[in-house]
Amino acid sequence: MSSNVRLVNTEQAINLLGCSKHAFKGYLARGKLYPCKKDGGRNLFSEESIKNFTRPMQSNALNRKFPHKKSSAPADMKDVINKWRTSSHDTSSADVQIGIYTERIQQLEMDMKGVSYEDPLFANMRSLLIKCVFERRRLLNYLQASDYVRYRRAMAFIESDRVAS
DSSP: OOTTOOEEOHHHHHHHHTOOHHHHHHHHHTTSSOOSEEETTEEEEEHHHHHHOOOOOOOHHHHSSSTTSSOSOHHHHHHHHHHHOSSTTOSSSHHHHHHHHHHHHHHHHHHHTTSOTTSHHHHHHHHHHHHHHHHHHHHHHHHHHHOHHHHHHHHHHHHHHHHHO
């Protein structure tokens, strides 16, 4: 390394980049930044490489752990609630919740078709899909035990949605 290269420590590099310590550690861990020299366990960076460093573009979908918390627009949710409710003022019964989970499951299945298996987003979507399926199954088991007529109605709605898709 030539003598005209100015070395900066980690704190100075963070100030030059204008990022947080956490983000800086992430850049190091992912191999986006490399120290030029180690001195007694301390990383030293070339000031020029820090100034020329451009932060990687971040995909909105990858930044969120579960990108599909809301499965559809509020207008669509009103349609789902109206279809599944048991009375005129019902917005949160087990039936309505089953309908909302069914809508989320269908939306996730459609969205997953356009994502590669290797993409980390696919794993997040799959995890959310599994959670939604288990939660809907838990609610269906509750309905089956408490009110079998409502359970059969819910199963008929799910089957009709599956056939329509």
